[in-house]
Amino acid sequence: MTCLYCVSEAIVKNGTKTLKTGQVRQGYKCNGCGRRFNEVSGTPMARLRTSAEEIGRAMTSRSEGLGIRATARVFGKSPSSITLWEERLSAHLENWSPSAPAGGSVTLEGDEVYTRVSENLSPQ
Numbered sequence: 001m002t003c004l005y006c007v008s009e010a011i012v013k014n015g016t017k018t019l020k021t022g023q024v025r026q027g028y029k030c031n032g033c034g035r036r037f038n039e040v041s042g043t044p045m046a047r048l049r050t051s052a053e054e055i056g057r058a059m060t061s062r063s064e065g066l067g068i069r070a071t072a073r074v075f076g077k078s079p080s081s082i083t084l085w086e087e088r089l090s091a092h093l094e095n096w097s098p099s100a101p102a103g104g105s106v107t108l109e110g111d112e113v114y115t116r117v118s119e120n121l122s123p124q
Contacts, residue, residue, distance in 0.1 A: 001028070004042045008032030021051050044088040050077070055085050062086065 001011050014029035014036060025038045040046050048055070054075065061071050062082070072079040 003030035003032060003035065004037050005035045006030060006033040019049065021049070023051060044092050048085075048088075050081075050085075055089075058082060059085065059089060 002009050003011060008030055010031035011028050012031060014027040017025045017027060017038070019025065025040065027036060027038050029036050045052055045055075058071055058075050058077070061074065062068070066074070068079050068082050071077075071082050075082075
């Protein structure tokens with residue numbers, strides 16, 4: 001393991017932290033720069049209080065066609081939390097999604113698209 005900040009290998013364990021969800025996070029300290037971090041620092045899961053398993057289930061629900069508000073209701077979270085998770089994970093999509101084969105193309109499909117064309121006007 002190397003430091004996220006100075007890329008030093010002089011890393012030592014620095015206690016653990018138990019989250020409200022029961023997860024235990026191992027802390028680390030860099031002897032090179034003195035900064036502290038944990039095992040999820042620098043990942044899309046950094047600073048999130050929800051478990052990776054629950055976020056994964058919510059994102060699976062979204063990919064199966066459940067809307068943002070419906071997903072929020074099912075998982076007991078706010079719609080803005082669901083949107084935040086999607087934004088964070090989509091920023092790292094290239095790490096999980098294979099690239100198109102040489103000479104090929106990629107087709108993206110979407111189930112739900114909400115577009116506001118104009119304001120509702122009363123009939124004249």
